[in-house]
Amino acid sequence: MPSCMSPAFAARKLRSKVAGLILKLFQTPRIVVFQILSRAEIRGKPILFQPLQAVGAGVIEFMGGVKIGYFPSPRFFSTYAYIEARTKCAKIVIGEGTFINNGFSAIAEHTSITIGRGVLIGVNVEIMDSDFHGLRVEDRGKSRPEWARPVVIEDDVFLGSNVRVLKGVTIGRGAVVANGSIVVSDVPPGVVAGGNPARSIKALPI
Numbered sequence: 001m002p003s004c005m006s007p008a009f010a011a012r013k014l015r016s017k018v019a020g021l022i023l024k025l026f027q028t029p030r031i032v033v034f035q036i037l038s039r040a041e042i043r044g045k046p047i048l049f050q051p052l053q054a055v056g057a058g059v060i061e062f063m064g065g066v067k068i069g070y071f072p073s074p075r076f077f078s079t080y081a082y083i084e085a086r087t088k089c090a091k092i093v094i095g096e097g098t099f100i101n102n103g104f105s106a107i108a109e110h111t112s113i114t115i116g117r118g119v120l121i122g123v124n125v126e127i128m129d130s131d132f133h134g135l136r137v138e139d140r141g142k143s144r145p146e147w148a149r150p151v152v153i154e155d156d157v158f159l160g161s162n163v164r165v166l167k168g169v170t171i172g173r174g175a176v177v178a179n180g181s182i183v184v185s186d187v188p189p190g191v192v193a194g195g196n197p198a199r200s201i202k203a204l205p206i
Contacts, residue, residue: 023071027051034080041085046094050102051080058085058108063096063117070101074123079103086110089145090129095119095155107132110148119153122161122179127151129167154189174204 027050034051042054044062050069054060060083068081081104085092090108094100095117102123106113109130115121130148133140149168153159157171160179171177172189181198191200 026077027069030080040083050076052083053080054083056085056090056108057088058090058092060085061091061093063094063098065097066094066100067098068100068104070099073102075102079124081105082107084108087145101125101161108151109143110145111150113151113153115153116155116157116173118156120158122159122163124161125159125163125165127153127165131167176204 030051031048034053038052038054040054040056040058040060042060042062044064044066046052046062046066046068048068049071052068069076079102081100083092084107086107086109089110091112092106092108093112094115097117098115098119098121100121104121104125106127107129109128109132111129113127113129129151130143132143134142134147151165151167152170153165154171154173156174158176159165160177160181162180163177164182165171166182166184169183169186171183171187174190175187176192177183177187177198178192178194178201181194182196183193183198185197187193187198188200190204192202192204193200
């Protein structure tokens with residue numbers, strides 16, 4: 001019985017298999033190296049398509065089905081995810097089914113970062129609970145717990161690429177934060193927010 005597969009289709013299928021093999025051969029050693037470099041207390045197990053470095057004296061907890069890294073998004077081969085619960089009191093929790101794209105960074109220095117279920121996080125997103133240094137010249141070598149504030153990202157939020165979420169912010173359920181925004185204050189549920197600093201632009205359709 002003659003095959004219905006055209007030569008072009010067969011070639012694409014072969015290239016896809018070869019590409020998948022190359023991805024595994026290249027990324028798997030990187031993932032292993034970063035696992036060796038990780039020193040945090042990790043609870044749960046994310047699905048890694050990109051390396052993760054997890055460090056700090058605190059706790060980092062992953063619920064089920066958290067995915068880190070995506071091909072062919074930008075910086076798949078050149079970046080890694082960095083998650084740090086810096087002090088013993090610090091904690092980072094990432095909810096079930098959350099997807100994190102390439103080049104992600106989250107640092108909880110003195111408090112917590114909580115990311116809900118089903119959150120979509122774009123390329124090169126940063127989340128932090130602290131300024132890490134005092135503002136006055138004489139305080140710039142100091143970082144005090146009272147200067148840090150928790151960050152909460154509720155369920156089903158979508159953070160576009162290059163978003164920065166700073167200390168003390170809550171982003172409400174289902175909100176969308178536009179590409180390149182810097183979030184310094186709370187975002188209500190169910191809105192599109194954007195800008196520097198980010199502000200609500202419009203309500204999402206129900």
